[in-house]
Amino acid sequence: MDAKNVLKSYPEKARIFPEVYPSHTNLEQVTSKRNQLYTDERTPLPNWGTFFIELGRRIAEWGTGSNRLVVALAIPTRAYAAALTAFGVVLTRATLSNSHIEDTNKYFERLCNLSQGTPVTFFYKGRKFQGFYEGVDKISGQQRLRIRVESRETGGLTYLVPLEEAHKIEIRTTPIRNLPKKQNGRKFFTHSKFIEDIIGVEKAKSCFKKSQIDCILLGKRNILKKEITQTNFAGSPSFKKKGVLQDVLRVRHFFSTDNLAYRSEVFSVTARKRPRLSDSTIPFVTIFDGASSFIKWRDDWRSCHWIILLDRTEIHFQEAVDIVNQDYINRVDEEGIPNLPSRPPGVELVNYQEAD
Numbered sequence: 001m002d003a004k005n006v007l008k009s010y011p012e013k014a015r016i017f018p019e020v021y022p023s024h025t026n027l028e029q030v031t032s033k034r035n036q037l038y039t040d041e042r043t044p045l046p047n048w049g050t051f052f053i054e055l056g057r058r059i060a061e062w063g064t065g066s067n068r069l070v071v072a073l074a075i076p077t078r079a080y081a082a083a084l085t086a087f088g089v090v091l092t093r094a095t096l097s098n099s100h101i102e103d104t105n106k107y108f109e110r111l112c113n114l115s116q117g118t119p120v121t122f123f124y125k126g127r128k129f130q131g132f133y134e135g136v137d138k139i140s141g142q143q144r145l146r147i148r149v150e151s152r153e154t155g156g157l158t159y160l161v162p163l164e165e166a167h168k169i170e171i172r173t174t175p176i177r178n179l180p181k182k183q184n185g186r187k188f189f190t191h192s193k194f195i196e197d198i199i200g201v202e203k204a205k206s207c208f209k210k211s212q213i214d215c216i217l218l219g220k221r222n223i224l225k226k227e228i229t230q231t232n233f234a235g236s237p238s239f240k241k242k243g244v245l246q247d248v249l250r251v252r253h254f255f256s257t258d259n260l261a262y263r264s265e266v267f268s269v270t271a272r273k274r275p276r277l278s279d280s281t282i283p284f285v286t287i288f289d290g291a292s293s294f295i296k297w298r299d300d301w302r303s304c305h306w307i308i309l310l311d312r313t314e315i316h317f318q319e320a321v322d323i324v325n326q327d328y329i330n331r332v333d334e335e336g337i338p339n340l341p342s343r344p345p346g347v348e349l350v351n352y353q354e355a356d
Contacts (some may be wrong), residue, residue, distance in 0.1 A: 048344035056088020067353040072308040074348040082289035093214040108166040127185030194243025197235025219289025221268040269293040291320035
């Protein structure tokens with residue numbers, strides 16, 4: 001699929017949200033400091049596409065304390081808007097989590113206090129192993145964490161992990177029934193050259209080793225899958241290191257195997273049952289891709305920030321707008337995100353805070 005044929009400029013439309021828009025930053029100033037995406041060897045992503053990426057970045061960088069942030073946009077078409085916004089969220093959350101990783105001493109102490117038998121994932125020599133935490137040993141005056149990765153029937157191979165390697169251990173959110181008699185480990189995700197072009201080689205090495213849910217997208221799953229997995233982009237005009245948005249978004253159910261680190265999830269707007277994450281985690285942000293997903297599922301995701309993308313051509317557009325405007329009246333704080341990128345023509349935006 002060719003992105004450059006879809007990413008077009010937006011026409012201006014009549015205002016439907018309250019006249020509220022915070023201070024903004026010129027997009028050219030933004031993209032001169034952040035790496036730009038390209039849709040072919042010569043063409044950078046149009047300004048409106050860069051706007052959605054930068055919107056996702058700003059939301060990922062901003063904290064609201066005890067309140068939830070709500071950002072609602074009226075847009076002429078939904079094509080790529082949710083996928084690019086999610087790209088900005090996940091990319092920024094990945095680099096932030098890498099630079100603000102929990103203090104090693106505190107993390108080691110937290111691991112020491114785990115109950116014996118707690119399931120963990122152990123990263124070692126480019127592979128990841130399922131294991132159990134088996135307590136602490138003291139060797140030559142130094143505490144080491146005992147991580148058993150094989151069945152006791154075959155000797156129960158156990159690694160002794162020192163403090164400086166504590167971050168090679170990840171506490172699992174899913175149980176392990178039994179360990180195998182012999183475990184070779186599975187190769188974990190190695191970053192693509194596309195990611196290197198965007199955030200640099202060093203950050204790319206460590207950003208996507210561990211699973212977490214930064215955002216979920218609620219919309220038409222088949223369309224989102226095509227946009228996320230089938231459209232080529234690049235981080236430089238050479239287009240030699242091209243990739244797809246999935247390289248960063250890492251949507252859990254868009255992988256062909258279940259052993260890769262994921263960062264986001266997509267749920268269908270037409271699902272009959274309430275969409276929920278298998279491990280009951282709370283995402284950082286929910287992106288509603290269209291009026292129908294917002295109207296149908298908004299009450300199920302009130303524990304995280306919201307980004308609401310409303311296509312003006314949708315049948316239920318006005319109904320969704322009325323809900324947003326009513327919620328805006330009942331807001332707890334009008335303060336939103338300062339210095340947002342300047343809006344493209346035809347895009348209307350309101351943002352505010354709601355009580356968690």
